[in-house]
Amino acid sequence: MSADAGLVEGARRTGPRPSTSAAPLLSVSDLGIAFGPRRGFGGVRVTEGVSFDIARGERVGLVGESGCGKTVTGLALMRLLPPSARIDGQVKLDGEDLLKASASRMRRMRGAKIAMIFQEPMTALDPVFTIGEQIGEALRIHKTVSKAEERERVIEALAEVGIPAPARRAQEYPHQLSGGMRQRAMIAMALVCRPELIIADEPTTALDVTIQAQIMDLLARLSEDTGTALLFITHDLGVVAETCTRMITMYAGQVVEDAPVDEALMRPRHPYTSGLLRSLPQLNRGLGEDGRRQFAFIPGRVPSPMAMPAGCRFRDRCGFAEAGCERPQVLTDVGPDRRARCRRTEELTLPGAVD
Amino acid sequence: MTLAPSPADLQQPVVRVEGLRILFPSLDGSDTVKAVDGVDFEIRPAETFGIIGESGSGKSTIGRALVGLLDATEGVVELDGRTLNAIPRRERRKARQSYQIVFQDPHAALNPRMTLMESLTEPLRIRGGVSEDEMRRKAQESMERVGLRAEMLGRYPHELSGGQKQRANIARLLPLNPRLIVCDEVVAALDVSIRGEVLNLFADLQRDFGIAYAFIAHDIAVVAQVSDRIAVTYLGRFMEVGPAEAVTERPMHPYTTALLSAEPRPLPAHLREARRIDLKGEIPSPVDPPSGCRFRTRCPWAQERCKAEVPEWRELRPDHYVACHFASPDGIQAPMAAAAGD
Numbered sequence: 176m177s178a179d180a181g182l183v184e185g186a187r188r189t190g191p192r193p194s195t196s197a198a199p200l201l202s203v204s205d206l207g208i209a210f211g212p213r214r215g216f217g218g219v220r221v222t223e224g225v226s227f228d229i230a231r232g233e234r235v236g237l238v239g240e241s242g243c244g245k246t247v248t249g250l251a252l253m254r255l256l257p258p259s260a261r262i263d264g265q266v267k268l269d270g271e272d273l274l275k276a277s278a279s280r281m282r283r284m285r286g287a288k289i290a291m292i293f294q295e296p297m298t299a300l301d302p303v304f305t306i307g308e309q310i311g312e313a314l315r316i317h318k319t320v321s322k323a324e325e326r327e328r329v330i331e332a333l334a335e336v337g338i339p340a341p342a343r344r345a346q347e348y349p350h351q352l353s354g355g356m357r358q359r360a361m362i363a364m365a366l367v368c369r370p371e372l373i374i375a376d377e378p379t380t381a382l383d384v385t386i387q388a389q390i391m392d393l394l395a396r397l398s399e400d401t402g403t404a405l406l407f408i409t410h411d412l413g414v415v416a417e418t419c420t421r422m423i424t425m426y427a428g429q430v431v432e433d434a435p436v437d438e439a440l441m442r443p444r445h446p447y448t449s450g451l452l453r454s455l456p457q458l459n460r461g462l463g464e465d466g467r468r469q470f471a472f473i474p475g476r477v478p479s480p481m482a483m484p485a486g487c488r489f490r491d492r493c494g495f496a497e498a499g500c501e502r503p504q505v506l507t508d509v510g511p512d513r514r515a516r517c518r519r520t521e522e523l524t525l526p527g528a529v530d
Numbered sequence: 531m532t533l534a535p536s537p538a539d540l541q542q543p544v545v546r547v548e549g550l551r552i553l554f555p556s557l558d559g560s561d562t563v564k565a566v567d568g569v570d571f572e573i574r575p576a577e578t579f580g581i582i583g584e585s586g587s588g589k590s591t592i593g594r595a596l597v598g599l600l601d602a603t604e605g606v607v608e609l610d611g612r613t614l615n616a617i618p619r620r621e622r623r624k625a626r627q628s629y630q631i632v633f634q635d636p637h638a639a640l641n642p643r644m645t646l647m648e649s650l651t652e653p654l655r656i657r658g659g660v661s662e663d664e665m666r667r668k669a670q671e672s673m674e675r676v677g678l679r680a681e682m683l684g685r686y687p688h689e690l691s692g693g694q695k696q697r698a699n700i701a702r703l704l705p706l707n708p709r710l711i712v713c714d715e716v717v718a719a720l721d722v723s724i725r726g727e728v729l730n731l732f733a734d735l736q737r738d739f740g741i742a743y744a745f746i747a748h749d750i751a752v753v754a755q756v757s758d759r760i761a762v763t764y765l766g767r768f769m770e771v772g773p774a775e776a777v778t779e780r781p782m783h784p785y786t787t788a789l790l791s792a793e794p795r796p797l798p799a800h801l802r803e804a805r806r807i808d809l810k811g812e813i814p815s816p817v818d819p820p821s822g823c824r825f826r827t828r829c830p831w832a833q834e835r836c837k838a839e840v841p842e843w844r845e846l847r848p849d850h851y852v853a854c855h856f857a858s859p860d861g862i863q864a865p866m867a868a869a870a871g872d
Contacts, residue, residue, distance in 0.1 A: 240722065353812050355812055383585055383812075383813070385788060385792045385828075388794070388808065388809075389808065389809075411794065412722075413795050416798070417795070417802070440796060440798045451722060454723045456725070456751035456755050469730060469733075470729045470730050472724055472726030473724065474727070476693070528798065528801075529801060
């Protein structure tokens with residue numbers, strides 16, 4: 176098994192890589208999200224100018240730390256933000272602008288074309304309905320199916336995500352399932368109508384590492400088998416390295432780097448991506464001058480969205496900041512399929528996951 | 531400033547745990563949850579003893595028992611040679627002062643209605659016998675020692691970032707001159723980019739004050755980096771205990787091996803070891819743990835013998851112990867069970 180597992184692992188990463196000329200499945204441009212009043216005090220801009228594409232069948236990791244805007248970006252794509260949110264820009268799925276779609280049109284799209292998996296399956300599942308009823312609901316809303324057919328499809332979906340005894344499990348309530356099983360049920364629900372894009376927001380953060388490995392393998396395999404594109408929202412660069420083909424790094428509400436995952440890991444082109452990689456405990460083997468273990472970290476803290484600096488948002492924490500960085504930075508092409516938001520990116524050689 | 535441990539200190543461990551069992555009644559009271567079901571270990575002065583395991587493995591319960599927040603159902607917890615259970619309740623608070631705990635959630639651990647000055651002087655106020663001026667001076671010293679400006683003492687917790695709060699939690703303990711700090715997932719709630727800063731602080735304090743740590747975390751990479759020795763827990767028992775590097779680089783127990791291989795590595799494809807051991811299923815219920823070896827229901831190497839016999843606790847390499855019938859100094863000596871249908 177082990178030798179074959181290695182091959183599968185290798186294959187997983189070379190997954191569908193559609194030609195760049197084909198129109199992307201999802202195209203986000205200049206997405207800006209703000210909360211609070213339009214004018215005057217109290218309004219907070221949480222993301223600004225977020226732009227990226229996802230190709231059909233592609234698996235993209237959207238990474239960043241708490242407060243960087245990755246989760247609100249995911250919710251904006253689903254149009255699940257509260258009415259107090261002000262959203263501008265464009266989110267085109269298959270050419271249709273989701274931000275302009277009517278509420279009823281959006282309801283038809285959610286589940287059928289674009290679906291979401293949340294971090295905490297216990298709060299995302301309804302405790303008073305069985306797992307089967309909840310998965311079946313997605314089917315009933317989008318497709319005309321008979322009772323018998325619905326039951327059959329639900330059991331199929333549960334089997335597909337590796338739930339043992341799916342016919343029995345379909346009749347159980349969420350509290351009767353373990354955390355890992357609930358997350359599998361969530362995935363079954365997201366997949367049952369075969370959407371073209373699944374947004375998974377920290378789908379394994381609440382799970383133990385051995386269960387996390389099972390769920391990540393499952394998501395990657397299903398995406399490969401069904402051609403569903405995945406947007407993984409996570410803080411875990413290890414998960415992205417093992418599952419995704421591309422990595423988009425966000426910092427303080429902006430995309431700062433967008434690159435094929437291996438290239439981002441080997442040779443990051445933004446100081447923040449580099450600093451984040453060097454801070455990971457797996458790679459943190461530095462010794463101080465007295466021979467003691469010394470952990471790398473990024474000094475300082477993320478600026479508050481209420482007091483966002485005008486120029487580069489990372490510059491107060493950046494070891495490479497200099498005059499000129501106080502001007503706004505633009506996300507520019509820095510190579511084939513790569514973009515970075517740093518005016519010094521061409522002259523810097525930044526350390527990545529390996530020396 | 532450095533308190534060099536005397537040779538006598540080196541012989542006497544800070545913590546000695548023997549045959550520890552901690553049982554809880556289940557929710558409906560009909561069953562017994564065996565959270566900790568027979569563990570033995572020592573923590574040496576100025577040592578970092580890492581405890582890893584999945585949720586439900588009993589690692590936090592062990593941590594709480596070390597500082598007297600939970601009583602042992604059976605067995606002994608000895609702190610600097612004194613048995614915790616044997617100390618009369620009235621004197622226990624005083625006896626416990628040198629053994630402290632820092633929790634995962636830095637927000638919940640500080641009283642939101644107290645300024646940092648109030649929070650930092652509280653431990654000494656409880657201990658008593660210290661003047662108000664002395665308490666304030668100690669609080670200022672502690673703040674500086676953990677890298678916070680003394681003028682922040684007037685602030686409330688909500689005015690601090692997560693990393694600053696965790697520093698303040700550590701600063702609270704310093705005036706008590708702790709011998710042992712139980713660190714229960716102390717960096718789990720912090721962003722990756724600032725974890726290193728807090729871990730460096732723990733290392734500095736250990737060097738300067740000779741504090742021993744019981745470092746409990748689910749994140750193997752973090753534990754591997756901070757610990758001198760590591761204990762791997764599963765369903766209330768230790769599977770393996772040994773020097774950190776040996777346990778993480780050359781593990782002897784199948785569970786350790788599986789845990790390490792499940793850890794996602796932030797490396798490009800060509801540098802990752804492709805081999806991953808997939809553990810089937812999930813951790814069984816601690817109400818009714820499997821017979822024989824508790825890990826056997828998920829172990830890819832499990833044999834008939836594992837069902838019948840509880841594995842002995844054996845020292846197979848110097849200071850490196852393991853509970854597995856098929857462990858050897860060179861790794862696991864058993865054929866992997868057929869992974870049919872995988």
